[in-house]
Amino acid sequence: MGYNTPTPIQSMAIPVILNGDDLIACAQTGTGKTASYLLPVLNYISNTDSHHTTALVLAPTRELAQQIDQQVEGLAYFTGVSSQAVFGGGDGMAYEQQRRGIQNNVNIIIATPGRLIAHLTSGVLKLNNITHLVLDEADRMLDMGFYDDIMRIVGYLPKKRQTLLFSATMPPRIRKLAKNILNEPQQINIAISQPAAGIDQQIYRVHDQQKTPLLKRLLKDGGYLSSIIFASRKEIVKSLYKELKAAHINAAAFHSDLQQGEREEILLKFKNKQLPVIIGTDALSRGIDVEGIDLVVNYDVPGDPEDYVHRIGRTARAATTGTAITFVNQRDERRLKTIEDLIEKPIKQMDVPEELQGIQPVKEEKPHGGPRKDSRRRPNRYKGNKPKPAGGN
Structure with a gap:
């Protein structure tokens, strides 16, 4: 062999x-x-x-x-x-x-x-x-x-x-x-919890609206032949699949809603290099053993730092080299810190391409019934011996 x-x-x-x-x-x-x-x-x-x-x-x-x-x-x-x-x-x-x-x-x-x-x-x-x-x-x-x-x-x-x-x-x-x-x-x-030495680890600090355009840019212009994209939920996997398909990127979504035969066919095509991009959740990080994967993208930072090691471990297998890219938004900074503590080194930060820097984040609307701008407590109208209205709350 x-x-x-x-x-x-x-x-x-x-x-x-x-x-x-x-x-x-x-x-x-x-x-x-x-x-x-x-x-x-x-x-x-x-x-x-x-x-x-x-x-x-x-x-x-x-x-x-x-x-x-x-x-x-x-x-x-x-x-x-x-x-x-x-x-x-x-x-x-x-x-x-x-x-x-x-x-x-x-x-x-x-x-x-x-x-x-x-x-x-x-x-x-x-x-x-x-x-x-x-x-x-x-x-x-x-x-x-x-x-x-x-x-x-x-x-x-x-x-x-x-x-x-x-x-x-x-x-x-x-x-x-x-x-x-x-x-x-x-x-x-x-080497407990240490990624393989051949992995070029990178991070991009982005907001959520920059993630998908950046992913498309990496897949189209990066020259990668075999890539895995990891997302935190199958709903994101399905959404990404639609976005990449619309951008004419040959990809497949791998998730629990598929029949067993469909999952096997996707993995076989990926293994045989007939499918360049596969998108999945962490279930895929332990379930795929394919040599020659040259790019792993963490669309979301995994909650468990050990899962980060397993995800990026899909590339640079058997003494080869590969690239692992992680998108980090503001909410994920703490998760990034735990990953860097685990692997005992900082991860190299890359610059967001200039044409994507103008994409503005969507402002989150405050839910109705939230706190008033003046957060001082209102005085109790029913102090002293004055009775409260009947049926009042």
């Missing part, structure tokens, strides 16, 4: 996993952590005569589950090892395909927690032969509220197993999870 040199997380994690130890591995996105656990797991399965499901990989999103499944197909091509991605959101045919794969005792199941529990409770899936449990992007799973589901799934597994926990961040709740499900784990920490 053209891989000659292991990444740091691979060279540190693979020997630990081959040795049979439990592992907590903390590494930023785009460092090759998927192969760091898949390769030793595939090695184990290839050297046993097991005809059961022996490895379970839990992932937070359907897109990540599918990508891990695709990596298994590539890495295991000559080994005969089989896998099945299990996730919700598809039609009845997809569910039936997953059920058949489970009944055929595929070697590796890659699943989102909710859909896996559905198969477990139906009695179709048995996990009593599992030797390896992997939690990929464990921090994201906890952010999405999967803690109880994870613990419920662990209850179906043999106590004697190897458990591998991979996470981009290591907050206290991850430590709690690790303490509950891992056994004397080894620990690896690589």
Whole structure:
């Protein structure tokens, strides 16, 4: 497949996993952590005569589950090892395909927690032969509220197993999870919460009315071949899609209202360079693994500084370079400060193009019934022993 040199997380994690130890591995996105656990797991399965499901990989999103499944197909091509991605959101045919794969005792199941529990409770899936449990992007799973589901799934597994926990961040709740499900784990920490060195990070200080014209200017004149635009809400994603389409920019909106088949088609076109621009929310930041993305734009500053790291981590993957641009309005200055504190350096500020500087912000109207200009308290008309009018408030 053209891989000659292991990444740091691979060279540190693979020997630990081959040795049979439990592992907590903390590494930023785009460092090759998927192969760091898949390769030793595939090695184990290839050297046993097991005809059961022996490895379970839990992932937070359907897109990540599918990508891990695709990596298994590539890495295991000559080994005969089989896998099945299990996730919700598809039609009845997809569910039936997953059920058949489970009944055929595929070697590796890659699943989102909710859909896996559905198969477990139906009695179709048995996990009593599992030797390896992997939690990929464990921090994201906890952010999405999967803690109880994870613990419920662990209850179906043999106590004697190897458990591998991979996470981009290591907050206290991850430590709690690790303490509950891992056994004397080894620990690896690589550049926690630090963007890849190849990312050129930039900010533009703008007001909201300048954002979309600036985005159009960057996409049309910047010479970028593959770009991801992150927005805070799907309503903004849909609106941006309409604006870019009207400007004759070839883009697609990626959001939860789309059918599973539509989402897959968008990602496939983007991966094959048939689609130069994709617009999405943070669900996309962990669910896409595409090399050659040269621009990431944060249309809105993310509320969590860790999400900033994950968003811009879509570019400059596998030791390449890329550009990450963030639009910062006045309300987002505090969020920018927390991001700069996290990455331990200021982000380079760029000048807004001269032709956009004349765009004026829309003045927000004060809501009716707001405070009067004279904010001094009016005297109480009913002081002393004078009775209030009947029925008065």
